[in-house]
Amino acid sequence: MIVMKFGGASTHTPAGIHNVTGIIRSRRAEKPLVVLSAIGKTTRNIERCAHEAVTGDAESAYHQLDELLAFHLRLLAETLPSDSHRQVGRRIEELGASLHSLLQGLSIVRELSPRSFDACRSHGEKFASAIIMEALNKEGVPVQYIPAENIIITDNNYGHASVKEETVCKNVQKRIIPVIEEGKVALTEGYIGAAEDGTPTTMGKESSDYTASLLGALCKASDIQIWTDVNGMMTADPRIVAEAKTIEELSYDEAEELAALGAKILHPLTIAPARNGNIPVHIRNSANLGNNGTVIHAATHRASPPKVEAVALMASLKISGNGQRVVGEEFLLQTPGGAARFASVADTTGNAADHCAVSIVGEGVGNDTSLLLRMIAALKPMDIRAVLYGASKSSASVVLDASCGEQALRNIHKEFLTS
Ligand code: ADP
Numbered sequence: 226m227i228v229m230k231f232g233g234a235s236t237h238t239p240a241g242i243h244n245v246t247g248i249i250r251s252r253r254a255e256k257p258l259v260v261l262s263a264i265g266k267t268t269r270n271i272e273r274c275a276h277e278a279v280t281g282d283a284e285s286a287y288h289q290l291d292e293l294l295a296f297h298l299r300l301l302a303e304t305l306p307s308d309s310h311r312q313v314g315r316r317i318e319e320l321g322a323s324l325h326s327l328l329q330g331l332s333i334v335r336e337l338s339p340r341s342f343d344a345c346r347s348h349g350e351k352f353a354s355a356i357i358m359e360a361l362n363k364e365g366v367p368v369q370y371i372p373a374e375n376i377i378i379t380d381n382n383y384g385h386a387s388v389k390e391e392t393v394c395k396n397v398q399k400r401i402i403p404v405i406e407e408g409k410v411a412l413t414e415g416y417i418g419a420a421e422d423g424t425p426t427t428m429g430k431e432s433s434d435y436t437a438s439l440l441g442a443l444c445k446a447s448d449i450q451i452w453t454d455v456n457g458m459m460t461a462d463p464r465i466v467a468e469a470k471t472i473e474e475l476s477y478d479e480a481e482e483l484a485a486l487g488a489k490i491l492h493p494l495t496i497a498p499a500r501n502g503n504i505p506v507h508i509r510n511s512a513n514l515g516n517n518g519t520v521i522h523a524a525t526h527r528a529s530p531p532k533v534e535a536v537a538l539m540a541s542l543k544i545s546g547n548g549q550r551v552v553g554e555e556f557l558l559q560t561p562g563g564a565a566r567f568a569s570v571a572d573t574t575g576n577a578a579d580h581c582a583v584s585i586v587g588e589g590v591g592n593d594t595s596l597l598l599r600m601i602a603a604l605k606p607m608d609i610r611a612v613l614y615g616a617s618k619s620s621a622s623v624v625l626d627a628s629c630g631e632q633a634l635r636n637i638h639k640e641f642l643t644s
């Protein structure tokens with residue numbers, strides 16, 4: 226079997242949804258488990274509604290909720306024939322009513338606990354599963370919906386919940402495997418789960434990628450596919466660097482490093498389950514099947530000397546230094562794996578951060594001072610605040626003022642990757 230995750234960037238237009246259902250249908254023989262994210266910017270919009278409700282602007286929160294519902298109803302109307310509208314429309318209205326009551330509660334107590342916040346956020350994916358389920362039904366694909374909260378049981382660390390792997394494993398055996406064996410497509414949601422007491426939880430921004438790879442490992446999938454809106458993992462974020470190119474192949478380490486250092490195409494936790502199960506991760510563009518995207522798998526033999534495969538920007542790095550001085554330890558986190566990680570403190574209210582980090586990534590790059598020196602030279606005359614070198618064998622990073630980030634990324638891309 227395979228796991229196919231479709232991000233919000235793939236499902237926000239009728240054409241996008243048709244691509245998605247077409248891809249699922251064409252892979253039916255491979256027994257897919259489909260993992261969906263909320264459509265477009267839904268999660269961010271729900272978060273905004275919740276913030277408005279607690280800060281006292283309930284009317285504005287309700288108004289934004291109406292817009293969110295209208296968006297989904299419009300998408301439904303433009304994507305599916307009219308006989309589908311009533312039932313799915315009712316489901317969308319139900320989800321809207323549930324969100325409305327939550328917002329009302331928040332506006333009364335004027336307090337947004339992590340638990341209430343997750344209760345709000347957990348609605349986003351439900352709109353997506355309702356619409357895509359019906360789209361698959363209409364295409365004649367036999368499909369069974371399995372709500373994420375019936376599988377992904379987590380601790381109650383709301384907002385950043387961790388899965389209870391044993392329970393999840395049992396749920397997978399009981400609820401997913403039989404569906405797949407019956408020859409049906411199984412469909413569930415990413416990002417969300419439930420604590421043992423049944424309250425909704427979420428596992429962190431963009432964590433649908435992780436849900437997909439976790440379920441892929443537990444189902445012993447032969448392939449984990451992350452379908453998105455760009456041609457795989459690229460040499461830089463194509464929104465910032467126009468010349469960015471698809472990287473055909475990456476090792477697990479390189480992809481994990483890139484994700485951790487700001488390449489938002491992939492959630493950093495995605496790699497570990499895939500690596501443990503030795504399952505390849507394919508990143509593909511759902512709107513461009515002609516492009517093979519990127520395959521991430523066990524280390525390949527790299528030519529020496531080390532080569533920079535990609536550059537990344539972590540745009541929101543807040544450093545609490547003393548005055549103007551930046552203290553290295555304060556933004557270095559040591560993960561269990563021993564690799565260096567920045568403490569990213571971009572919060573959901575979108576507070577601007579002071580600093581950014583640009584990084585070069587590739588096997589062996591973290592042990593090659595000549596590459597570091599070339600990176601520093603390419604950043605001239607920008608003010609370098611800190612250098613991170615030696616903590617990871619596959620990356621080196623430079624900390625700069627946040628305002629320099631995009632230009633810095635273009636400079637180092639030009640230095641190492643533009644031919
Ligand atoms: P999804 O909704 O499918 O999860 P995301 O928006 O989370 O999609 O991720 C896709 C986006 O990631 C792309 O549109 C692109 O702008 C951004 N991105 C950042 N770094 C990279 C990179 N190195 N390669 C490709 N895309 C990147």
Ligand code: MG
Binds near residue numbers: 431489490
């Ligand atoms: Mg994503």
